Amino acid sequence: MGRTGRTTLLQDLRAQVARIERRGMAPGAATLPFEVPALDAALPEGGLARGALHEACGAGADAGYGAAAALFAAGILARAGGPVLWVSEHFDLFAPALAGAGLDPERVLHVEAGRDVLLAMEEGLRHPGLSGVVGEVFGRLGLTASRRLQLAAEATGAIAFTLRRSRKDSDASLAEPSAAVTRWRIACVPSAPPLPWAPDTPGLGRARWRLDLLRARGGVPASWIVEACDAQGRLALAADLADRSAAPEAERRRAAG
Template structure:
């Protein structure tokens, strides 16, 4: 091997060990909200990392909120990379219109229905190592430290975000109670929506808790649910809501 080839090989190994950070190649998926991205150690979600999402309680409403939070992340990853999303689960109960409402076109999804959690984790690992997907999502009730380490390594190898949706196994046992190698761990709960000037239901709100992150502290904040591009929003201040309501009334007059 010539000296030039040796240098090229050494540089390739170095890039693989630290991640390719050349200009034009993004390694982070930001939320686009300074209040969140500014508190995340990496300024967003690392694309080559494992991120866990869990409902705050075992209720169907919190479970739906956690699912839509995950959908929003996958939707933004798909829009950023222009690739498809792999979703593995043991029971197909996703609602296509709900996915679209949170920004994810069902046509961009690849579904895999497995028999048990171990198969879901194996499918996720294979999809992550492939490196050609926008994101890999898996729904499980249990994943130990060994399994999450494997997912983290696979995500790093393929440069693809792993989104692990942890479901409740039984009331009183939080899914995030198990040890994990995840870079971030999120807990999502429903919150009351804002009052409208007319009868109706306002944009859904969630209490979003970053229970743990690697390299930084956690936090909790109230956010408005994903829009049709997968983006969250900070609740408008009361004065801003009054101005918006007045503007809407004027346009209707």
């Protein structure tokens, strides 16, 4: 994209943000709790930091796992309130899926930015009218670029998410240093069995994720099996795991016998 194209992109972005910023900003709290004690206990101040950059990726090739990372971010921003800027290379955002995770499509301004995803993200983060900014990033995200996004988020208090996308099962660039305050990995796992007496048969219940907190500045890395975001954007510990110990299933059965 040439200089003229970039100038037009930024002018259009500023105009569209100005039109939606009247819809209300998010609450001024410094953190946004998940309201799941196990998750909030692993994060400093008991929740996800506002005014900060966060990173999420799937646990494998983007075609299979990228949607889970996107819905994870959508659920968080659904509860944050206010308008959201979603930036991607191409127009592939599926609005009904966002709505299913609690994020009303009317709150979302989608920008197709080509190779200028990071530029559009930074511009959006510097605008005080947005409560959240999401950028879908293919390939490498340098430390300098992520620091710029972090500083921009700090200036306005918006929640920033980079969704790291890859066409490969294993991408070394996803492990490179980043200024993100938290780094998450999301994998889809079988949902609950339809019959309680057949625990080895996966079911068609609420979708489940293995949620890995890989890095948390001032927090504790951890992993959970959770039920995916509901229509209010809320996660929950898997119902059949929430009240059980972490002991392997075989040990529990021996103890019961």
